[in-house]
Structure formats: structure tokens, C-alpha cells
Amino acid sequence: MTDSAAYDAELQLFIDGSWRSGEGHDAAPVINPATGETIAEVPLASTGDLDEALAAAERAWPEWRAMDVEKRAAILHGAAALLRERAQHIGALLTQEQGKPLPEAIGEVIGSAQMFDFFAEEAKRAYGRVLVRPTGQRSIVIPQPVGPTATFTPWNFPIYLLAKKVAAALAAGCTVISKPPEETPGCTGAMARALSDAGIPAGVFQLVHGVPDTVSRHLIGSPVIRKVSFTGSIPVGKHLMKLCADGLKRVTMELGGHAPVLVFDDCALDKTLDMVVPQKFRNAGQVCVAPTRFYVQQGIYDAFARGFAERTKALKVGNGLAEGTSMGPLANGRRVPAIASLVEDARAKGARVLAGGEKGDGGFFFQPTVLADVPLEAEAMNNEPFGPLALMAPFGTEDQAIEQANRLPYGLAAFAFTENGRRANRLGDAIEAGMVGINSFAISVADAPFGGVKESGFGSEGGTEGLQSYQVVKAIHQA
Numbered sequence: 001m002t003d004s005a006a007y008d009a010e011l012q013l014f015i016d017g018s019w020r021s022g023e024g025h026d027a028a029p030v031i032n033p034a035t036g037e038t039i040a041e042v043p044l045a046s047t048g049d050l051d052e053a054l055a056a057a058e059r060a061w062p063e064w065r066a067m068d069v070e071k072r073a074a075i076l077h078g079a080a081a082l083l084r085e086r087a088q089h090i091g092a093l094l095t096q097e098q099g100k101p102l103p104e105a106i107g108e109v110i111g112s113a114q115m116f117d118f119f120a121e122e123a124k125r126a127y128g129r130v131l132v133r134p135t136g137q138r139s140i141v142i143p144q145p146v147g148p149t150a151t152f153t154p155w156n157f158p159i160y161l162l163a164k165k166v167a168a169a170l171a172a173g174c175t176v177i178s179k180p181p182e183e184t185p186g187c188t189g190a191m192a193r194a195l196s197d198a199g200i201p202a203g204v205f206q207l208v209h210g211v212p213d214t215v216s217r218h219l220i221g222s223p224v225i226r227k228v229s230f231t232g233s234i235p236v237g238k239h240l241m242k243l244c245a246d247g248l249k250r251v252t253m254e255l256g257g258h259a260p261v262l263v264f265d266d267c268a269l270d271k272t273l274d275m276v277v278p279q280k281f282r283n284a285g286q287v288c289v290a291p292t293r294f295y296v297q298q299g300i301y302d303a304f305a306r307g308f309a310e311r312t313k314a315l316k317v318g319n320g321l322a323e324g325t326s327m328g329p330l331a332n333g334r335r336v337p338a339i340a341s342l343v344e345d346a347r348a349k350g351a352r353v354l355a356g357g358e359k360g361d362g363g364f365f366f367q368p369t370v371l372a373d374v375p376l377e378a379e380a381m382n383n384e385p386f387g388p389l390a391l392m393a394p395f396g397t398e399d400q401a402i403e404q405a406n407r408l409p410y411g412l413a414a415f416a417f418t419e420n421g422r423r424a425n426r427l428g429d430a431i432e433a434g435m436v437g438i439n440s441f442a443i444s445v446a447d448a449p450f451g452g453v454k455e456s457g458f459g460s461e462g463g464t465e466g467l468q469s470y471q472v473v474k475a476i477h478q479a
């Protein structure tokens with residue numbers, strides 16, 4: 001447990017360059033999911049706070065967009081350095097609020113620092129182009145920052161998903177108001193503190209905890225906000241898009257997934273199992289790109305299922321702060337009955353439980369669970385489980401596997417394991433997803449685009465495309 005004074009310092013709103021504590025504000029409890037105990041209260045922004053944040057974002061924008069890009073980049077690099085320096089402190093806050101094992105939490109802080117470093121440099125490559133006409137006229141195409149931006153991010157990777165949006169938007173020259181998830185306010189407050197200590201000018205970056213519906217309606221309803229970026233569930237994404245439609249706000253939507261994993265007879269079986277099991281249960285399966293539907297070719301189906309179950313049973317479930325924990329609790333209480341009901345439904349429809357299947361003791365624990373022979377009509381095969389559930393079913397031919405992979409309205413990540421290079425090329429082309437990992441799970445990196453197709457959303461985060469999502473282009477035609 002972190003020192004309580006240091007923790008309280010992070011539980012504040014950050015508006016117009018100053019920190020606001022709970023005094024005079026409504027508050028929500030913060031719960032440690034490993035124990036179920038309330039560990040703190042987070043102040044919720046009032047509409048007055050939001051109005052002040054909007055006014056500050058508008059005021060700060062002209063100076064921030066006009067700032068020499070080297071200076072802007074130096075502030076972002078400064079924030080990255082502070083995140084690295086404070087990774088242990090921020091990681092411990094994250095584990096205490098969200099549950100993931102400490103090494104994963106520290107890794108998330110380091111990944112967030114990489115985002116700031118990448119976009120600090122990418123800002124310097126915001127090139128335009130010149131079209132030279134035979135008449136002597138020149139058409140000049142320039143990118144410009146879209147303007148004050150509102151971001152809404154979830155509790156599964158509260159720091160990394162926030163950093164992805166904020167680093168890109170700030171690098172592009174936008175001012176940003178962020179609503180992080182209420183479940184994990186201390187670790188996101190600590191990220192805001194890194195930006196503040198790195199010298200971000202007042203109003204350029206602001207953090208407002210609050211009741212999600214109140215904050216999103218208020219910010220999206222304001223003419224100050226020009227762009228909205230959301231990561232979270234599909235129903236909330238659709239709701240926010242409807243709010244955005246009224247003001248024709250630009251949007252980036254990074255929504256849920258239901259990643260298929262196609263495992264072919266010709267894969268390196270043990271190597272594949274050693275990779276997929278830890279990935280399945282990373283962050284207790286609460287990952288939008290988590291491998292979820294394992295379609296395994298008939299020749300290795302039994303061996304794969306057996307090896308998967310053995311490795312799963314060897315995982316150590318517990319408090320993320322304890323040494324050697326491989327999987328922590330679910331992040332909030334409502335997810336435990338949600339997962340239990342998916343398991344029960346699959347079991348009733350004929351699935352075999354090869355490992356786990358029950359909720360754990362104390363806190364919000366659910367056992368890492370492996371289900372084999374899961375029929376298509378099981379609810380978990382159709383709706384994102386977002387928990388520690390591996391679903392398995394056999395397939396015969398490559399075409400059948402591709403058909404299953406593309407069957408659902410989701411299209412975020414997909415994975416395949418094969419040692420056949422030609423097959424790998426065909427799969428990469430045919431699978432409908434924003435990211436395809438072949439013999440690899442390394443699909444979320446600072447320098448490549450990350451985003452979905454179909455109902456998994458649109459717009460990219462990461463890479464050049466991530467910067468472009470906070471820019472508009474202008475063509476200037478000069479005779």
C-alpha cells in the first residue's frame with residue numbers, strides 16, 4: 001500500500017494549472033478490487049468546474065499551437081522522464097486501484113512514457129506538401145491542430161490509454177480535457193502531475209473526474225470542444241457519437257473486441273501455448289485485444305486444449321502487490337457476476353470446463369477459466385467477455401477458420417499461429433480486423449496505428465495516423 005498522504009495528493013482535479021481537492025465537491029468511493037475495501041474518495045467535477053476547464057482550454061490553445069515544436073516536444077519528453085522515474089510509485093497506485101500485478105502495472109507506466117517520447121518526436125514530422133502548377137500557382141497543404149479535445153478513457157489500462165490520446169493530441173498542438181475512469185483516479189492523477197511538473201502551461205492539459213454522463217454531455221455539448229476521443233464499450237461509444245452528431249464533432253472510437261485466435265496444425269505447439277496462456281490472462285483478460293475465441297485445427301485440438309488447461313492451472317491468482325502473482329482480481333465488482341453468467345450459459349449449452357469456472361474468495365476474483373467445445377450459440381462466443389475466459393472450438397480447413405474469425409460484428413484484433421509463410425500472408429489479407437498478429441501478440445506499440453473496423457470503431461491511435469487524428473488539413477492556393 002502506498003503512503004496515504006502521497007495517495008491523497010493525486011486524488012484531485014487539475015483545472016487551469018491548479019490542483020483542486022475534495023472540499024466542496026461531491027465524491028465517489030475508490031475500491032481496492034483485491035479486498036473489496038474502500039480506500040479513498042475521489043472528488044467529482046461540478047458543472048462550474050467543467051465550465052472553468054472549457055474556458056481555460058480555449059484560452060490556452062492559441063499559445064500552445066503556436067509554441068515552437070521543439071519546446072512542445074521538450075515538455076512531452078519531460079513528462080516521459082518523470083513517468084519513468086516515478087514508475088514504481090504510479091505502478092503501485094495502479095495495482096491498488098485496478099488489481100493488475102505490480103510488474104504489469106509498472107510496464108504500463110513505462111509504455112505510457114514511450115507514448116510521450118514517440119509523439120514528442122512525431123510532432124516534428126507534421127509535414128505538409130506543396131503542389132507546383134505550370135501557371136506558377138502553388139497549392140500548399142498544411143496540417144493544423146483540430147483544437148480543444150475531450151478524451152474519455154476506461155479502467156483496464158487507465159494510464160496507457162490516457163497517455164495514447166493525450167500525448168498525440170498535445171503533440172499535434174491541441175489542448176486537452178480528460179475524463180479518466182472514476183475507478184482509478186490516483187494513478188491518472190499521478191500522470192497529470194508528471195505533465196504538470198514537466199511544465200505544461202495552465203489550461204493545456206486538464207483532468208476532471210466526474211459522473212461519466214454529466215461530464216461527457218457537458219463537454220461534448222460545448223462549442224469549445226472540436227474533437228472527442230473515446231475508448232470503452234460499444235454501447236457507450238454509440239451514445240457518445242450521437243451526442244457528437246449535434247455539433248458535428250470529429251471522433252475517434254476505440255471500442256470492444258472479441259479477438260479470434262486461429263491455431264493451425266502446423267504451428268509450433270509448445271511455443272504457441274507458452275505465448276497464448278499468459279496473454280489470455282494478462283490483466284485478468286480485461287483487454288480489448290485479449291485473445292478470446294481459440295479456433296484450433298482438428299489434428300492438434302486435444303493436445304492444445306490439454307496444454308492450455310495445464311498451464312492455466314499453474315497460474316498464481318492473488319493480490320497484485322504480492323510477489324509472484326500472475327493474475328489479480330477483476331477491476332470492479334460488477335464484472336464477477338457478468339463472467340459467472342457467461343460461464344454458466346456456456347456450460348448449460350454443452351461446453352466442457354477444463355480449468356477454473358468459479359469465482360474466487362474475497363475481493364473481485366474469478367478463476368482463470370478454460371472452456372472447450374464451446375458452441376456458437378453460447379453467449380460468450382458472441383459478446384465480448386472482457387474477463388479471464390478462454391473459449392475453444394475445433395475447425396477443419398483454413399476457409400472455415402477465416403469464416404469463424406470474421407463472423408462477429410467486432411473487428412479489433414485477431415491472431416493466428418502457423419509456421420507456413422504463404423498461409424500467414426493469406427490470413428493477414430483475409431481477416432477483418434484493425435490489427436492482425438501472426439505468431440505474435442506485440443500489436444500495441446507507439447509507432448504503429450491501433451484501431452478497429454466494423455463495430456470495434458474507427459480512427460487510429462499510435463503511429464503517424466495517431467497524430468493525424470488530432471489534425472485538420474488546410475489547402476492554401478496561391479497565385
Ligand code: NAD
Nearest residue numbers: 152153154155181212213216232233236255256288384386
Ligand atoms: P461501461 O459501458 O459502463 O463503461 C465503459 C467505459 O465508458 C467506462 O470507462 C466508463 O467510465 C465510460 N462511460 C460510461 N458511460 C459513459 C458516458 N456516458 N460518457 C463517458 N464515458 C462513459 O462498461 P464497464 O462495465 O465499465 O465495462 C464493461 C465493458 O466495457 C466490457 O465488457 C468491455 O466491452 C468494455 N470496455 C472496453 C474497453 C476497451 O479498451 N475497448 C475498456 C473497458 C471496458
